[in-house]
Amino acid sequence: MKYRYEQLEQLDKQYVWHPFTQMKSYIEEKPLIIEKGKGSYLYDVEGKKYLDGYASLWVNVHGHSDPELNEVLHEQIEKISHSTLLGSANVPSILLAKKLVEIWGGNLSKVFYSDTGAAAVEIALKMAYQYWQNIDPVRYKDKNKFISLKEAYHGDTIGAVSVGGMDLFHRIFRPLLFERIEVPSPYVYRMDEYGDEKEIVNYCLTKLEETLEQHHSEVAGMIVEPLVQGAAGIIVHPKGFLKGIEKLCRKYNILLICDEVAVGFGRTGTLFACEQEDVQPDIVCLAKGITGGYLPLAATLTTEEIYSAFLGDVHENKTFFHGHTYTGNQLSCSVALKNIELIEKRNLVSDVQRKAHALADKLQKLYELPIVGDIRQKGLMIGIEIVKDKKTKEIFDRSEQIEHKIILEARKRGLIIRPLGPVITFIPVLAMTDDELKTAVDIIFDSIAEMVSIKQF
Ligand SMILES: *Cc1c(COP(=O)(O)O)cnc(C)c1O
Numbered sequence: 001m002k003y004r005y006e007q008l009e010q011l012d013k014q015y016v017w018h019p020f021t022q023m024k025s026y027i028e029e030k031p032l033i034i035e036k037g038k039g040s041y042l043y044d045v046e047g048k049k050y051l052d053g054y055a056s057l058w059v060n061v062h063g064h065s066d067p068e069l070n071e072v073l074h075e076q077i078e079k080i081s082h083s084t085l086l087g088s089a090n091v092p093s094i095l096l097a098k099k100l101v102e103i104w105g106g107n108l109s110k111v112f113y114s115d116t117g118a119a120a121v122e123i124a125l126k127m128a129y130q131y132w133q134n135i136d137p138v139r140y141k142d143k144n145k146f147i148s149l150k151e152a153y154h155g156d157t158i159g160a161v162s163v164g165g166m167d168l169f170h171r172i173f174r175p176l177l178f179e180r181i182e183v184p185s186p187y188v189y190r191m192d193e194y195g196d197e198k199e200i201v202n203y204c205l206t207k208l209e210e211t212l213e214q215h216h217s218e219v220a221g222m223i224v225e226p227l228v229q230g231a232a233g234i235i236v237h238p239k240g241f242l243k244g245i246e247k248l249c250r251k252y253n254i255l256l257i258c259d260e261v262a263v264g265f266g267r268t269g270t271l272f273a274c275e276q277e278d279v280q281p282d283i284v285c286l287a288k289g290i291t292g293g294y295l296p297l298a299a300t301l302t303t304e305e306i307y308s309a310f311l312g313d314v315h316e317n318k319t320f321f322h323g324h325t326y327t328g329n330q331l332s333c334s335v336a337l338k339n340i341e342l343i344e345k346r347n348l349v350s351d352v353q354r355k356a357h358a359l360a361d362k363l364q365k366l367y368e369l370p371i372v373g374d375i376r377q378k379g380l381m382i383g384i385e386i387v388k389d390k391k392t393k394e395i396f397d398r399s400e401q402i403e404h405k406i407i408l409e410a411r412k413r414g415l416i417i418r419p420l421g422p423v424i425t426f427i428p429v430l431a432m433t434d435d436e437l438k439t440a441v442d443i444i445f446d447s448i449a450e451m452v453s454i455k456q457f
Pocket of ligand 1 (some may be wrong): 155230287
């Protein structure tokens with residue numbers, strides 16, 4: 001039986017609790033109910049189509065329902081959907097691990113699987129902590145803290161929230177969290193008083209060095225989103241910041257964990273963000289784009305040195321006691337492997353660079369709008385900060401929900417985008433064509449302009 005929109009709407013509101021959603025407002029609005037997807041488009045149950053300008057939460061790479069990805073899943077499902085990695089191995093997880101190490105192309109040689117970005121982060125933190133305990137529990141007994149950036153976001157489980165720095169999401173849970181040390185991040189648009197980009201980076205790195213001088217013996221590692229802090233509102237770090245972090249981690253003997261969950265797999269114009277600053281972390285977290293947006297999968301990659309610290313006789317208890325039921329699932333791993341092969345075969349990364357460059361010009365015209373304060377872009381990751389006053393950079397009162405109204409205008413015009421606080425984020429399907437990208441920017445312009453005319457600037 002096929003359900004009609006009204007029935008589905010009623011059932012959705014009756015039974016489903018949506019993530020990161022104030023359900024009181026949600027039930028007052030018409031929900032978007034997606035039925036299918038093809039290429040850069042999502043289709044709702046009534047057949048209306050929308051450009052996927054948030055890549056279905058930053059995950060979609062080649063477009064929806066890609067024939068080659070579909071085929072590999074059909075083939076795998078005929079063989080087996082799942083068997084466990086606890087005490088046995090499986091073919092797709094072996095081949096994918098090899099591929100991940102090869103495409104990282106650096107010092108990382110071991111792959112630990114999980115199924116969400118947050119889990120990949122939990123694993124990185126536990127691995128980093130236990131690494132120090134395994135190599136010298138006396139000397140490193142105090143190394144139980146992590147450093148992370150202001151406005152950091154690393155996922156929503158308790159460990160990942162512990163290293164998070166977004167007050168709005170994380171404040172309420174503070175009593176449940178382990179200790180974190182916060183250092184400033186270079187949010188250039190809102191740090192005028194610190195000078196130009198270079199001076200802002202220097203300021204942040206100086207603060208980090210002061211922190212490390214004082215606390216390095218208590219710190220297991222530093223976790224950072226390389227190049228772009230996504231959930232914080234697409235805060236793009238100036239050149240040199242990531243490299244500076246790496247140097248300081250080396251100098252003070254703490255581990256560097258790079259959370260590439262959002263920025264990995266071509267999003268910023270290189271396969272991995274770390275490449276752009278020639279940085280070699282000790283641990284890397286991957287998720288979101290890894291399966292091309294098909295299935296949940298994540299991976300934590302690390303070095304031979306860290307891996308070796310967990311080797312010993314069984315009774316020594318150096319084992320990494322961590323694992324999830326679906327670790328290394330065959331369907332997820334097989335589609336991830338194919339996704340990576342297609343990224344290579346279709347030259348997607350250089351294509352992202354070219355499209356990002358063309359898009360940068362088109363985005364400039366948004367500055368004509370009186371409420372567009374800042375446009376930030378790295379590859380195909382775009383944030384447009386909405387302000388009430390361009391001079392003072394004051395944002396609108398949160399109760400006005402202006403950013404939410406803008407995305408509803410965009411939806412009417414056939415584009416799905418999402419706000420993060422005062423920032424409109426545009427994170428398109430990576431394979432979105434030039435024409436589709438142009439259409440999307442035109443819709444964003446018109447949707448913001450509509451707000452301007454309602455507010456009569
Ligand atoms: C989305 C995200 C996560 C969390 O990933 P989930 O799959 O939602 O658990 C972690 N880190 C970063 C940088 C992210 O953008």
